[in-house]
Amino acid sequence: MSRYDPLQDHLERQTTDLVTMSLGEIDALVKLPAAAKRHDFWWSNDDPRTTIHAQSRAWQLAGYDAVPNLRGKRVTFRRKPEAD
Numbered sequence: 001m002s003r004y005d006p007l008q009d010h011l012e013r014q015t016t017d018l019v020t021m022s023l024g025e026i027d028a029l030v031k032l033p034a035a036a037k038r039h040d041f042w043w044s045n046d047d048p049r050t051t052i053h054a055q056s057r058a059w060q061l062a063g064y065d066a067v068p069n070l071r072g073k074r075v076t077f078r079r080k081p082e083a084d
Contacts (some may be wrong), residue, residue, distance in 0.1 A: 002057035011062035
């Protein structure tokens, strides 16, 4: 069980290719660390099979890449194309 499971569950329920959430909305789901609000690299889209970053694994396993806009205090999750 990961502390980011609520974010993964939320994204898995989405039916759209783009899901934009404010940092506040994400924080309400998973209590973001300060680094998530200050550093784009926290939102890196790592390979879920090899990453040690539980947050990246959560949105990757849900089928999304994260695109942060920290100035705008939001993150857009973009659905990854289906593998052939």
